[in-house]
Amino acid sequence: MYKKKLQAISRLASKRILATNGHLSRFQMRCLSTQIQAAVKEHQFHPAHLHYIGKHPLVYRSVGQELERAVAEYGSTESIVSCHEQKRYTFRSLIEDVDRVAAGLLKLGLQQGDNVGIWAPNNIHWYVAMLGAARAGMVSVGINPAFQGPEVEYCLKKVKVKAIIMPESFKTQNYYEIIKGICPELPHSVDGRIKSANLPHLKHVVVDTPNKLKGALTFDDLLGLSNPAERVDVTKLQRYIVPDSACNIQFTSGTTGQPKAAVISHYNFVNNGIHIGNRNQYDSYSRICVQVPLFHAYGVVITIMAAMSHGSALILPAAGFNPASSLHAIVDEKCTVIHGTPTMYVDLIKKQRELNLPLKTAKMAITGGAPCSPQLFLDIKNVLGLEHVRTVFGMTETTAVIFQSRPDDSTDQILNTVGHLQDHVEAKVIDDQGKTVAFGERGELCIRGYATMLGYYDDEEKTKETIGRDKWLRTGDQFILQADGYGRIVGRLKEMIIRGGENIFPKEIEDFLNTHPDICETHVIGVPCERMGEEVCAFVRLHDGLPKMSRQDIKDFCQGKLAHFKVPRYLVTVSDFPKTTSGKIQKFKLAEIYKKEHMTQ
Structure with missing residues (x-):
């Protein structure tokens, strides 16, 4: 239509020019100019591209340095409470055990850049081990606690894990027996040093248990390996850990083929934690009921890093998701915020209708990990009696969050969008030819900025498929980007x-x-x-x-x-x-x- 209108105006102009032997009056020129300008303005193209700067600058810190900052600012504040283990840490007591883990890993002979697997449910040692690996300059590898032998074997081999930290058992799984099945040399290893034909990179197995298991170190053994001077060395080490280096590997939850291993940097972790916490208005009075698994990007970034950066306390109701335990933890620990995926909230709402507990302190629910329907948003708010329900949207490869609700969002924005573009993130929407569509049109969401992963571990081909030479990361999400910075997910392209x-x-x-x-x-x-x-x-x-x-x-x-x-x-x-x-x-x-x-x- 636009092209036809310009062609018509062009023909009209040609006729008038010919009719006057090429001499148009000033009035005729002004008329033609006005018509052309109106046609252009009517169909002006606004590409669906935004770069949201935000109010707060990015910081250049490692996870270990961010922990030191949190300790200095919130030292006596509770950092984590494990209800099922009856354990508590303040930020000050936390860093003591974190540095014991870091020094212990270094004492075992592991080096900066080595990968440390954490295969565990939501036990407190997961939190301590992840931060300990970061303080040692190593890379934590989150392994799904539901994984069985072949799946764990794939993860350990894929990213060449040097040490694995785990509980002895969880639910029906005996982790120690599973590891023995893929590493039969374990019971015969000397001084906790493994030489495995099947897992040549694996050198140490650490088990959080009071029992002495052949070939394995206990978590308490790891905590006790170092002396005070070696722990001081961990503090000195922080200035040499580059924020742009890897600190975590996340296995993608793909539905076909083997999962890919996304490598995330300290810079990704720290900055996304800060900006997620800012949007959610976390402070040292916030107490977060953690229903999501810690190994997942939701757990490790949206939950751990956001809470740590703002001095907020994490409350672990149970090792695995249990809606009754969550509700009791909200009451007993006076939680103000709830973290969960949509399916978790469905179960939480169902259980609350049964128990009808007084959730007086809970003010806000954060939902992410999967799209949430408008009806579920309303049920979360009404049944749980909350003031706010907010959403986060992203993917493993973007360190969890790229769109997020803002404090003053309207009901329509909460119910019908995935929130506003995150601070310092650039977004565009493209068609199947790679061309940017207009605001309000459907296409594939692409992201560029500080939050994008370093790449897939040892998989250059897949990395290039996902992140182009121009640094745009293709999400695979069918998306609508609005000119006001809010977005709506239509669905996965593959779905x-x-x-x-x-x-x-x-x-x-x-x-x-x-x-x-x-x-x-x-x-x-x-x-x-x-x-x-x-x-x-x-x-x-x-x-x-x-x-x-x-x-x-x-x-x-x-x-x-x-x-x-x-x-x-x-x-x-x-x-x-x-x-x-x-x-x-x-x-x-x-x-x-x-x-x-x-x-x-």
């Missing part, structure tokens, strides 16, 4: 359903179905269809005690509210959803369930 040529984004259907009074939670996938290519299949979890839902019920509910091609062709009622430990729904497992329980209605 988009193509039905008879129509592009369908599951999140839109999920958000709508979650408003049904009988539905507790919904997840939508595409399933094969010979005629249409793909069909829409909805998996729903109903509120307790309700009978099974039929597809006709869904059709009636969608009538006049969703386009016909978006109405689920198949419906599967489930009692629970397959999830990763970090709370993400494993949609590939839903596809497997569909294949086994194919429904034709």
